[in-house]
Each structure stands twice: as structure tokens, then as C-alpha cells.
Amino acid sequence: MATTTLPEFLRARRERLQPEPTGRRRTPGLRREEVAARAGVSVTWYTWLEQGRGGVPSDEVLERLARALELDETNREMLFLLAHARPPPRRYTPPAEVTPALQRVLDNLRAPAFVKTPTFQIVAWNRAAVAVMGDYAAVPERDRNMLRRVFHPEAAAFLPHGDDMRRTCLAAFRVDIARAGASEEAAALVDELMATSEEFRRLWAENELHTHGVRSRRLVRPGVGELVFEASMFSVDDSDGLGMVVLSPADDASARGVEQLLRELEHSTG
Incomplete structure (x- = not known):
């Protein structure tokens, strides 16, 4: 099947819009001149665009067409992909709330898993995450942040390879906040850690960038010793930047350790 073209996309979306009730119309949707007026472009140029000969629109014009x-x-993303072969610039919006359906996904996992925002704020988690990493509900909301945790002076007690964890988290954080768009929350977090952590200042100056990928993570827990995980991050559809991180035990000993910690948590909470 042939891929959709920009002219086909524009025509299809125009014809789906309901015009104002002004009498009987022979054609479905809006007329070209109505879309052109909405977008603030000439009728001739918009007509050419639907005919595949209007040139390449600028980002500003594409945004106006998206609104029109x-x-x-x-569909806004598709418009930019068809016109420029790249996604549109990100517009910062506060991350969406965790839905009951997403929480059920977490709760049905026996591996530690949590949901984070682009600024690495942890907003949802499951019992396995509590068993392995502690109860997020028991700490102030501001402390439910991955960067604050890994750059905390006491992090060495549970991160046997803390430098690698800090380096990879910070590199992925820089990518995530760039994708999400500038926000006061991200700027404030960076300023805070720049002021309080020499290690953060050192790594921030390196300007390392990479996405999350699948990363090996090692944690130390009393009674079970070192646990080895493969950390994978999955984007959550229609959530404005939320990501689900799953820590899959990388070997049998780590899987047994997680199960032991879960049994101890269930016993202590009844």
C-alpha cells in the first residue's frame, strides 16, 4: 500500500471538519478557502499545497494549519512528518496523570517498575518497586526523583556502581527534558543539583547525551546482597512524556532476591 502523502492528508482532514450550519452544501467538510482563512494563508497557496505544488511550509505555517x-x-505529528520528514518541535505541557489502567499494568508485574516524568519525578510504582527500592509514599513528593536519589550523598550505600548509574541517568535526563521542552521544573532541579552536588556539576559539564536503552543496574539490599537488573524504559502513549521503567532481574539469583523481598514486604504489611 502506498504511503499517505501531504496533499492526501490535508484533503482528508479538511473534509472531516464540520462547517458552520449556513445552508445546504454539496461538498463534505470545509472548503479550501475556509481552511486558508483559518490558517492565515492565501487560497491559491493552500490550493497548490493540496495539489502537491505549494513548496515546503515553514514550522510556523504548519502550526497554523494544525490549528485550522x-x-x-x-495528527499534528503526522503533518510535520509528511511535510518535513521529522516530528514537530515539542511543546511543554505538564505530564499527564497516571491512569487506573496504567497502574494496573504496574500492579500486574512481579518485577520492580515505576512511572516517571521527563524530569525523572516518580509518579507511580508497584509493590516490587517498594520491596526493592523503598516505599515512595513514605517520603515527601520532592524526594521521589531519580536524579535526587542517585546524586544523594547516601546513595553509595545501595548503588555499588553509582558513577555509572549517575552518568547514564543524567545523560538520558538531558535528552528527555530536551524532548519535552523547557520547563521551570527542569531548570529548578538542575540549579538545585548544581548547587548541592559536586558530582552533578562534574558530569553536567561533560554534556553526555544518550537515550535510556536497556541498561544493567546493580542494587545492594540487606539480607539478599547485590541484585542485577536490566532496566528498560517504555513510553506511555498519550501521556505527554511519561515513561515506564521496568527492572527485570538479569539472573536467577536476582529473581530469587526480588521474590524474597516481596515476601518480606507482604509479611510485614499483612
Whole structure:
């Protein structure tokens, strides 16, 4: 099947819009001149665009077309992909709330898992995460942050390879906040850690960038020793930047350690 073209996409979205009730119309959707007026472009140029000969629109014009055609975020992204072969610039919006369905996904996992925002704030978790990493509900909300945790002076007690953890977390954090768009929350977090952590200042100056990928993570827990995990991050659809991190035990000993910690948690909480 041939891929959708920009002219086909524009026509299809225009024809789906409901015009104002002004009498009988022979054609579905809006007319080209109505879309052009909404977008603030000439009718001739918009007509050429639908005919595949209007040139390459700028980002600003594409944004106006997206509003004129009442596109949601998925269709706005498609508009930019068809016109420029790249996604649109990110517009910062506060991360969406965790839905009951997403929480059920977490709760059905026996491996530690949690949901984070682009600024690495942990906003949801499961019992395995509590068993392995502690009860997030028992600490102030500001302390439920991955960067604050790994750059905390006491992190060495449970991170046997803390330098690697800090380095990879910070590199992925820089990518995530760039994708999400500038925010006061991200700027404030960076300023705070720059002021309080010499290690953060050193690594921040290196300007290392990479995505999360699948990373090996090692944690030390009393009674079970060192646990080895493969950390994977999954984007959550329609959530404005939320990501689910799953820590899969990398060997049998680590899997047994997680199960032991879960049994101890269940016993202590009844």
C-alpha cells in the first residue's frame, strides 16, 4: 500500500471538519478557502499545497494549519512528518496523570517498575518497586526523583556502581527534558543539583547525551546482597512524556532476591 502523502492528508482532514450550519452544501467538510482563512494563508497557496505544488511550509505555517484543521497531537505529528520528514518541535505541557489502567499494568508485574516524568519525578510504582527500592509514599513528593536519589550523598550505600548509574541517568535526563521542552521544573532541579552536588556539576559539564536503552543496574539490599537488573524504559502513549521503567532481574539469583523481598514486604504489611 502506498504511503499517505501531504496533499492526501490535508484533503482528508479538511473534509472531516464540520462547517458552520449556513445552508445546504454539496461538498463534505470545509472548503479550501475556509481552511486558508483559518490558517492565515492565501487560497491559491493552500490550493497548490493540496495539489502537491505549494513548496515546503515553514514550522510556523504548519502550526497554523494544525490549528485550522483542528488536529490532535498524533495528527499534528503526522503533518510535520509528511511535510518535513521529522516530528514537530515539542511543546511543554505538564505530564499527564497516571491512569487506573496504567497502574494496573504496574500492579500486574512481579518485577520492580515505576512511572516517571521527563524530569525523572516518580509518579507511580508497584509493590516490587517498594520491596526493592523503598516505599515512595513514605517520603515527601520532592524526594521521589531519580536524579535526587542517585546524586544523594547516601546513595553509595545501595548503588555499588553509582558513577555509572549517575552518568547514564543524567545523560538520558538531558535528552528527555530536551524532548519535552523547557520547563521551570527542569531548570529548578538542575540549579538545585548544581548547587548541592559536586558530582552533578562534574558530569553536567561533560554534556553526555544518550537515550535510556536497556541498561544493567546493580542494587545492594540487606539480607539478599547485590541484585542485577536490566532496566528498560517504555513510553506511555498519550501521556505527554511519561515513561515506564521496568527492572527485570538479569539472573536467577536476582529473581530469587526480588521474590524474597516481596515476601518480606507482604509479611510485614499483612
